[in-house]
Amino acid sequence: MVKKRKLIGQTQSKIFDAATEVFEEKGYAGARMQVIADRAGINKALLHYYFRTKDQLFMAVFHVLLKKMFEKILSIFMEEATFKEKMRRFLDEHIEFLIRNPKLPLFLLNEISRNPALAEGLRETLQYSQIRDLIYEKHSKELKGYGIKKSDMPQLMITIVGMSVFPVAARDMIAIMMPQLNDSRKFNAFMQGRKDFAAGFVMTALKNRKK
Amino acid sequence: MVKKRKLIGQTQSKIFDAATEVFEEKGYAGARMQVIADRAGINKALLHYYFRTKDQLFMAVFHVLLKKMFEKILSIFMEEATFKEKMRRFLDEHIEFLIRNPKLPLFLLNEISRNPALAEGLRETLQYSQIRDLIYEKHSKELKGYGIKKSDMPQLMITIVGMSVFPVAARDMIAIMMPQLNDSRKFNAFMQGRKDFAAGFVMTALKNRKK
DNA sequence: ATTTAATTTAACCAAATAGTCAAAATTAAA
DNA sequence: TTTAATTTTGACTATTTGGTTAAATTAAAT
Known part of the structure; x- marks a missing residue:
């Protein structure tokens, strides 16, 4: 048995x-x-x-990968910490995650784009509006101090996530424009460097934001 | 005739x-x-x-689209202006371009990722290293004032391009997490708002950067 | 050991799909 | 007007590809 x-x-x-x-x-x-x-x-x-069928096999794979990605993104933002700390932890861990799973973002973006219904199941599971409220409510004071209104949250969150995801999704295109990032050792070094760069970039932009 | x-x-x-x-x-x-x-x-x-053949038809289409995208990205950075002005103009024009061509980035990223040889032809045409030097040399003073070294240029350029490209490439995934950006009118409004947000964000981060 | 159930395979099948070709229709040239 | 060249089509072919089936093999139960 x-x-x-x-x-x-x-x-x-x-x-x-x-x-x-x-x-x-x-x-x-x-x-x-x-x-x-x-x-x-x-x-x-x-x-x-x-x-x-191919569909069933694909669905099984797809949903595991989708969950993997979203869990990583969301889990950190649900912890207890300041927004600044969360952002730093997110960039560190997410970039590590992406170095280990470099093909994941482009795959997910594509398949969802070709068939948005694929992600339908996640909508209820995620209840993002609640999560977003939670994030903002929790850090409302801190973020107001940075001049971030509730309505600015999409801009901010998309910027932060894009900081880690975009270079990985665009990697092969970047390799064309920047031959110095061509081989994977150098690209990974770039991604390592991005932890500091992105965190510093975002924090500086927030701290000095016009209110 | x-x-x-x-x-x-x-x-x-x-x-x-x-x-x-x-x-x-x-x-x-x-x-x-x-x-x-x-x-x-x-x-x-x-x-x-x-x-x-399908291949030839695809190649014809692909190369036109690839050129379209890269011309847009690069042309602005080749003009005569301060880096700050260029960045602002880039974000304005590129976001307009992306609103009119929302499927282009994901398509290109994907096809290049599936077959990096596709973009091989562009490498010589672009001579990015020259372009990068040009951009940096031209703005060397301004950028040094922001604490940007030559070796930081990849981080900075990828950040700026990602600011405009990522939301469009990730649009359908964003729509799941942020139902308020679901319909295209609202998403386009978000992208319009991103011109200011991104430009302000980057400039603030640069101006106050630790040197 | 024998039977029963689960797993694995080789050989097929049917539908989908890229690509072909000869002939018809159309357009340009003589 | 006739002829030649070009463009367009319907019908066809070969290959790829997802999926099936019946038989063989292996494991489990009696």
């Missing part, structure tokens, strides 16, 4: 891992079931045994 | 426009030649008459 489940688990997770790789690399439309099977080291029919 | 060319031009550009739409929406892998033909109002065989 245990052994059986272990075996199922092994095959299933081999498939799942292979599918994750291929979908992240090629997207839904570009992914091939045969390629996933090959990379998992199994027969193509076995894919359909465990995950009836 | 003139008429003939005009007719060719008409059909070719009908095909080209349709292909642009479909590729931008679906990406290379998700695009269908039949759909492009339908949208152009012509027979599928005519696609292959004017553009021998």
